[in-house]
C-alpha cells in the first residue's frame with residue numbers, strides 16, 4: 001500500500017523512541033504511522049529529531065537535536081569533522097563494541113530482506129580486523145580537497161561543501177603531513193601510509209563539481225569515465241613519499257601506485273587474506289591442483305592467500321585496473337621459490353571487467369577450466385545478479401564473497417542461494433570503525449549433486 005502524505009514535516013521537531021539501525025547508518029523511529037530515519041540516534045533512546053528532508057512518502061529523515069533518554073552505548077563523538085557535520089564518522093557517537101553489534105544486525109536484516117536468506121540469527125557476528133579494535137587512526141589511505149585558503153577539508157554530509165575540522169580515521173602521521181602540505185586551493189589531496197612507515201602525500205587538480213543533467217557522471221559512458229580516470233592517475237604531484245606504496249601481509253610485499261586499490265584499514269588485508277586462506281583450504285572435495293578465480297582481484301591479495309592455502313592452485317586474477325594488476329607482478333615474499341611470488345607459476349592475470357571475462361573466457365564446453373573455487377571482492381555495488389548466476393552455474397565447489405555493502409552482498413549471496421548453493425558461513429568485519437560501514441565475508445558451497 002502506498003502511504004499518501006500531504007503535510008510536509010520539514011522543520012518540525014519530533015520526540016521519538018529509537019528502534020533498530022537501518023542500512024544507511026541512520027536509526028529507525030516511527031511517528032504517526034511514518035518511518036523517521038534519525039541520524040545520530042541509538043536504539044533504545046528517546047530523542048528530539050529535527051526533520052530536514054521530507055519527500056512526502058512513508059518516511060522522512062532528520063537529525064537528533066537532543067537526547068532525552070541516553071543509551072549506555074553513547075560516547076562523546078571522537079571525530080571533530082563529524083561533529084561539525086562531515087559525512088565521515090556517522091557512528092562515532094556509539095561505543096565500538098555496540099557499533100559492531102548494530103552492524104551485525106544490519107547484515108542479518110539485509111540478508112533476510114534483500115537476499116531472502118535465513119541467516120539463522122538476528123545478529124551476524126562482527127569482529128575487529130585481526131583483533132585490531134582501535135577506533136581512530138586506522139585508515140592508511142584518505143582523501144581531502146583544499147578550500148579557497150588552501151586548507152584541506154572533507155565533504156559535509158549530503159553536500160559538496162567542505163568541513164575543515166580533522167577527521168579521526170586517518171593515521172595521525174598522514175594527518176600531520178597533509179596539514180603542513182602547502183598545495184594551494186582547489187586541489188585533491190591524497191595521503192597514504194605505506195607498511196614501511198613512508199608517508200606519501202600527493203595532489204592534483206580537484207574535479208570540478210558538475211551540474212546535474214547534461215554532462216553528469218551518470219550520462220558519461222563507462223569507457224569515458226575510465227579514460228578520465230587513467231589520465232587523472234598520471235596527474236599526481238608528490239609533496240612527500242613517491243609513487244611506490246609498500247603494502248605487506250605476513251612475509252609478502254606489494255609495491256603499488258597511489259591509484260591502485262588497497263584495503264583502507266591497516267589490519268583489513270591481513271584479516272581478509274586469512275579468512276580467504278581458511279575458506280579455500282577447507283573447500284569440500286578440492287583437487288590437489290584446483291582452478292581458482294580471484295575476481296575483482298586488485299593486486300592479487302587473495303591470489304597470494306590462495307597459493308598459501310593450496311600451493312598447487314592455478315589462480316586467475318581478474319581486475320579492470322591496470323594500476324592494480326601491474327602490482328601483482330611486484331609481489332615478493334620470504335624467498336621460498338615456490339610460494340615467494342603470487343605472480344609466479346600458477347598465477348595469471350587478466351585485465352578485464354569481470355562481466356566481460358565471464359562472457360569471453362574460459363568457460364565454453366571445457367569443464368577442466370571451470371573454477372573449483374571463486375573468490376570475489378567487488379566494489380560497493382556488488383557483482384550483480386547476472387555475474388552471480390553465471391558463477392552459480394560454473395563454479396564447482398565453493399564461492400567466497402567479500403563485500404563492503406550489506407545490501408549488495410545480500411543480493412549477490414541471495415542469487416547463489418536461489419540457485420541451490422548453501423550459505424556455510426557469514427560473518428562481518430568492522431573494517432570502518434566510527435562508521436556504519438561493515439565488510440561481510442560469505443562462504444557458499446555448491447549443490448551436493450554437482
Ligand SMILES: C[S@@+](CC[C@H](N)C(=O)[O-])C[C@H]1O[C@@H](n2cnc3c(N)ncnc32)[C@H](O)[C@@H]1O
Pocket residue numbers: 261262263295296297298299300301302318319320321324352353354355377378379
Ligand atoms: C574492493 S576492491 C578489491 C581488490 C582486492 N581483492 C583487494 O582486496 O585488494 C575491488 C577491485 O575491483 C576492481 N573492479 C571494479 N569493478 C570491476 C569490474 N567490473 N571488473 C573487474 N574489476 C573491477 C577495482 O579496480 C578494485 O581493484
